[in-house]
Amino acid sequence: MSATEKLYEGKAKILYTTQDPDVLLSHFKDDATAFNAQKRGTIVGKGEINCTIGTALFKLLSSKGIPTHFIEQTSPTDMRVRRVQILPLEVVIRNIAAGSLCKQTGIPQGTILKHPLVEFFYKKDELNDPLLTRDRLLLLELATPEQLERLRTMALQINEILCQFFRECHITLVDFKLEFGIDADGNLILADEISPDTCRLWDAEETDPKARVLDKDRFRQDLGSVENAYQQVLQRVQSLLNT
Numbered sequence: 001m002s003a004t005e006k007l008y009e010g011k012a013k014i015l016y017t018t019q020d021p022d023v024l025l026s027h028f029k030d031d032a033t034a035f036n037a038q039k040r041g042t043i044v045g046k047g048e049i050n051c052t053i054g055t056a057l058f059k060l061l062s063s064k065g066i067p068t069h070f071i072e073q074t075s076p077t078d079m080r081v082r083r084v085q086i087l088p089l090e091v092v093i094r095n096i097a098a099g100s101l102c103k104q105t106g107i108p109q110g111t112i113l114k115h116p117l118v119e120f121f122y123k124k125d126e127l128n129d130p131l132l133t134r135d136r137l138l139l140l141e142l143a144t145p146e147q148l149e150r151l152r153t154m155a156l157q158i159n160e161i162l163c164q165f166f167r168e169c170h171i172t173l174v175d176f177k178l179e180f181g182i183d184a185d186g187n188l189i190l191a192d193e194i195s196p197d198t199c200r201l202w203d204a205e206e207t208d209p210k211a212r213v214l215d216k217d218r219f220r221q222d223l224g225s226v227e228n229a230y231q232q233v234l235q236r237v238q239s240l241l242n243t
């Protein structure tokens with residue numbers, strides 16, 4: 001099914017309508033942004049890598065009973081997805097302290113958390129995607145109390161599945177961001193993408209705090225070898241799936 005009309009262009013993807021009103025085509029770009037798009041660049045081959053990793057992870061999650069928007073990968077950079085109404089929330093799950101958690105709480109980077117932490121951020125560029133409390137989230141009617149519980153449950157289930165999968169790839173899943181949407185039947189399902197753009201992934205066999213980074217922090221922090229790191233993740237994911 002060919003792309004018909006551009007519906008939305010985001011920082012890393014373009015969504016197109018298709019002949020089927022319930023199906024969209026998600027095109028993954030090489031463009032990279034960080035710090036609320038203040039830093040912009042290109043990661044050569046990222047579109048292909050993220051689309052392929054995302055496909056593998058959505059298939060894995062579906063096989064474990066997690067409902068996702070993924071239908072099929074149609075080209076190296078494109079996937080067909082179910083059309084959803086995206087909730088304006090970024091659901092972040094953390095296993096190890098990094099990034100904004102360290103900045104806002106003073107917990108040292110690399111601290112292993114006793115339990116996975118689920119956090120909700122308001123997806124609103126003008127406000128710089130602020131961290132929400134449960135009460136603020138409900139006040140803003142960004143989700144119902146039932147949806148909030150379901151989001152938390154699904155986020156923790158997804159974390160367990162992904163932690164185990166990445167462990168087998170010799171990668172530590174430090175933290176990651178998920179987005180969810182409501183499909184045509186009113187179901188809450190996982191949407192957007194899961195990739196080195198949206199996860200912190202550390203090489204489990206590397207202790208050097210810079211050398212171990214296999215994700216977008218290489219771009220954010222100008223660590224170099226960004227393409228190589230993304231490629232590493234893809235290769236490990238593919239070789240695990242082929243065993």
Ligand code: UDP
Pocket residue numbers: 090092098099100101129175176177197198199200216
């Ligand atoms: N993240 C993301 N998109 C965002 C913000 C965060 O994919 O707009 C991911 C990020 O890659 C990391 C996790 O969510 O894996 C937690 O990010 P954090 O809150 O620490 O913010 P950051 O340090 O990236 O600003």
